[in-house]
Amino acid sequence: MMAGNDIEQLISMLSRLPGLGPRSARRAALSLLRQPEARMLPLARIMESAARTVRTCSRCGNLDNHDPCSICTDSHRDQGLICVVETVGDLWALERSGIHRGVYQVLGGTLSALAGLGPDDLNVASLLDRVGEGNVREVILALGATVEGATTAHWLQERLAPSGVVVTRVGHGVPMGGALDVLDDGTLAAALTARRSM
Numbered sequence: 001m002m003a004g005n006d007i008e009q010l011i012s013m014l015s016r017l018p019g020l021g022p023r024s025a026r027r028a029a030l031s032l033l034r035q036p037e038a039r040m041l042p043l044a045r046i047m048e049s050a051a052r053t054v055r056t057c058s059r060c061g062n063l064d065n066h067d068p069c070s071i072c073t074d075s076h077r078d079q080g081l082i083c084v085v086e087t088v089g090d091l092w093a094l095e096r097s098g099i100h101r102g103v104y105q106v107l108g109g110t111l112s113a114l115a116g117l118g119p120d121d122l123n124v125a126s127l128l129d130r131v132g133e134g135n136v137r138e139v140i141l142a143l144g145a146t147v148e149g150a151t152t153a154h155w156l157q158e159r160l161a162p163s164g165v166v167v168t169r170v171g172h173g174v175p176m177g178g179a180l181d182v183l184d185d186g187t188l189a190a191a192l193t194a195r196r197s198m
Contacts, residue, residue: 007029007033010029010032010033011025011026011029012025014028014029053065055067057069057071057072058126059072059126059130060072060103060104060105060106060126061088061104061105061106061107061108061123061126062088062091062104062106063088071095071103071104072103076101077101077102077103078101078102078103079102079103079135079136080102080135080136080137080138081100081101081102081103081136081137081138081140082102082103082104082105082127082130082131082136082138082139082140083100083102083103083104083105083139083140083142084104084105084107084127084139084140084141084142084143084156085104085105085106085107085142085143086106086107086108086109086110086143086144086149086152087106087107087108087109088106090106090142091104091106094142100140102140105123105126105127105130105139106123107122107123107124107143107152108121108122108123109121109122110122110143110144110146110148110149110151110152111148111151111152111155112148119155122152124156124159127139127156128159128160131160131163131165132163136163136165137165137166138165138166138167138168139156139160139165139166139167139168140168140169140170141153141156141157141167141168141169141170142169142170143169143170145172145186145187145190153169171194172187172190172191172194173187173188173190173191173192173194
């Protein structure tokens with residue numbers, strides 16, 4: 001490609017973002033460069049501002065401009081109901097749904113020997129501290145339906161058992177509108193195992 005060094009560096013940096021390969025990065029770079037005043041400079045300013053002001057919440061692990069974050073300090077939230085998620089992206093997905101009115105705990109991953117993530121690599125200490133304060137009624141484990149998610153959920157349940165807090169796990173199985181004949185065996189097995197009375 002016959003482009004200047006700055007353009008190549010822009011494409012290279014964009015291609016490192018999740019969901020953007022080299023071709024998508026080139027299209028994004030071209031779009032930004034065609035309207036630098038309207039697109040590129042405002043983006044650069046907000047990225048610089050976010051890099052300076054966004055921080056990790058010391059209580060739950062969320063990203064926000066405040067520590068503790070706006071969810072942890074929201075007086076309308078049920079502080080006795082903690083939903084444990086793997087990533088901030090999972091937290092954001094649950095927030096978009098509007099269904100959870102409690103607070104969160106972001107682990108920062110799941111136990112995985114392959115990825116080299118052990119118990120000390122997860123953000124669990126603050127969860128145990130919060131439960132230890134005695135105000136938590138229920139901990140919802142909203143972890144992925146993977147081997148790592150199941151392993152982490154089991155490990156967390158063992159750590160939380162001495163506290164006496166109720167530990168639940170989100171349901172897994174047949175999605176809304178899902179047809180049984182297109183689901184994999186693991187999903188069908190999880191759906192049957194997690195069945196409940198009607």
